Every structure is written in C-alpha cells, then in structure tokens.
Amino acid sequence: MTGNTNRIIKIYKSLLSYFGPQHWWPGETPFEIIIGAILTQNTSWSNVETAIGNLKDHGLLDPQKLNQVSPEMLSELIRPSGYYNQKARKIMNFLEYLWAEYGGDIERMKLKGVDSLRYELLSIKGIGLETADSILLYALGKPVFVVDTYTYRIMYRHGFLSEETSYQDIQELFYRYLAKDLLIYNEYHALLVSCGKNFCKKKEPLCSGCPLKDDLKD
Ligand code: SF4
Structure with a gap:
C-alpha cells in the first residue's frame, strides 16, 4: 500500500x-432520491425536505404521476427548494429522458452500464457532474464516487x-x-x-x- x-x-x-x-441517501425510493439530487442544487437539505414533503403530500413522487403535472404546479410545489422554475424544468427534462429511454421505469434504467448511464445523465440539460454521480450512486446503486x-x-x-x-x-x-x-x-x-x-x-x-x-x- x-x-x-x-x-x-x-x-x-x-x-x-x-x-x-x-x-445515505435520505429517500424512500430511487425516484425520490433522483428528485432530491436535483432539488438539492444550491440549497440546504431542510429546504429540499419541505419540497419533497409537498410532492409526497400530493402523491406525486412517482414518474407516471409527476409526468402529468403542469410545469406551473411543479414549480409551486418545489418552491421551498429555491430556483424553483429552473429546477422544475430540470425535473421535467429528466422525466422526458426517463420516459423516452426507459418507458418511465427506473428499474430498467438500472440495468444499463454505469458509463452509458453517466453519459446519458450528463446529456440532460441541468444535470451536472455532482447531480449525475449522486443519481448513479445513491439512486441506481452504481459504484461512482x-x-x-x-x-x-x-x-x-x-x-x-x-x-x-x-x-x-x-x-x-x-x-x-x-x-x-x-x-x-x-x-x-x-x-x-x-x-x-x-x-x-x-x-x-x-x-x-x-x-x-x-x-x-x-
Ligand atoms: S478536515 Fe482537516 S482542515 Fe478541515 S477542519 Fe478537519 S482537520 Fe481541519
């Protein structure tokens, strides 16, 4: 050594x-962890928890249900996390990708290799290195630091x-x-x-x- x-x-x-x-990561499902990883950009975790709580209260921590929500409503629900319009757009971009590539199924996403997934995540507007790697590690169980x-x-x-x-x-x-x-x-x-x-x-x-x-x- x-x-x-x-x-x-x-x-x-x-x-x-x-x-x-x-x-780690605080979150009950891979989808909740992904949403948390996007919301935590430039804010404290307590603000993220409030935003996640709002989504939970509306039964929206689910790719199918969240996909049917308007950008305005999503922005309003995640307002406590700050930069809420930008973050709503980022979440929508992620959902668009998830549905286009994996039919909205995170378990299908998990089957893909880490390098391809990292490349795909980094191609989504608003997902940077730290967010992509947090998603890979904590939501998808891939060995990235x-x-x-x-x-x-x-x-x-x-x-x-x-x-x-x-x-x-x-x-x-x-x-x-x-x-x-x-x-x-x-x-x-x-x-x-x-x-x-x-x-x-x-x-x-x-x-x-x-x-x-x-x-x-x-
Ligand atoms: S991590 Fe190192 S530099 Fe930072 S407070 Fe601890 S001892 Fe000091």
Whole structure:
C-alpha cells in the first residue's frame, strides 16, 4: 500500500468512527432520491425536505404521476427548494429522458452500464457532474464516487489537491487509492459532507476538534 492509500483509508476510518454510518441517501425510493439530487442544487437539505414533503403530500413522487403535472404546479410545489422554475424544468427534462429511454421505469434504467448511464445523465440539460454521480450512486446503486465542495475543501486542505484540480481529478484520487466498493463510496461521501458541515467550514476550519486533525501536515 502506498502512503496515500493508507491516508485515504485512515481518513475514512477516522470519519466513520467519529460520525458513525450516515445511512445515505435520505429517500424512500430511487425516484425520490433522483428528485432530491436535483432539488438539492444550491440549497440546504431542510429546504429540499419541505419540497419533497409537498410532492409526497400530493402523491406525486412517482414518474407516471409527476409526468402529468403542469410545469406551473411543479414549480409551486418545489418552491421551498429555491430556483424553483429552473429546477422544475430540470425535473421535467429528466422525466422526458426517463420516459423516452426507459418507458418511465427506473428499474430498467438500472440495468444499463454505469458509463452509458453517466453519459446519458450528463446529456440532460441541468444535470451536472455532482447531480449525475449522486443519481448513479445513491439512486441506481452504481459504484461512482461523488465529489462536492466539501470533498474538494477537505482534500485540498490536507494537501492532496491543488487549487486548479478538476472534478475528474478529485474523483480519480479516490478511484486510485480505494477499492471499487459501492458501500465505501456511499459512506465516504456522506462522511465527508458531515465533516465539512461540522468542522471543515469554508471561512474557518475547526481543526482542534476535528477527527481528521492528525492527518494534517505541519
Ligand atoms: S477542519 Fe481541519 S482537520 Fe478537519 S478536515 Fe478541515 S482542515 Fe482537516
């Protein structure tokens, strides 16, 4: 094992032992997870929960039912998540794709290989890398590592990345040093989010109480 492999695994173990399993992604069905992954762009999870709650209350967390809703009604229901007109359009774009390619059936979608699915998802207007990878990992059970701002901030502050590192390069870091394991990818990302929210704050990292402080270089 290389030094970096040891460190990446040690970071994972330290986070897991501090925070415990995160049970991601919060969502009862793959479709709910997909909608949540789109709604969570640029907003807090509590706002997403309110929007998802509205869709649930109207019995709309179902590809068939949501497909029959007008853009105006969808926008109104997801208003708490912010950027609601844009997000309604993104959800409609996803539904259009789901029906065109898979007859509205997410189980059929799951049968496709990860590379093709990733390519397809990234071709949908409004679905970027993080959203596509969140859908692949958490809704469709494909082994991809999700990268977000917390991932970048923590790995940058620990000297693994430069300022200019791309999404793919950050993802490569984990692919290179971790076994390809769906459960580890699932848990690792969720743990990095917890660490970022609780300790590795944007303005001022709270290193003294952080479970990763021993990994920091002088
Ligand atoms: S808070 Fe400090 S120790 Fe914790 S992840 Fe951020 S830089 Fe590392």
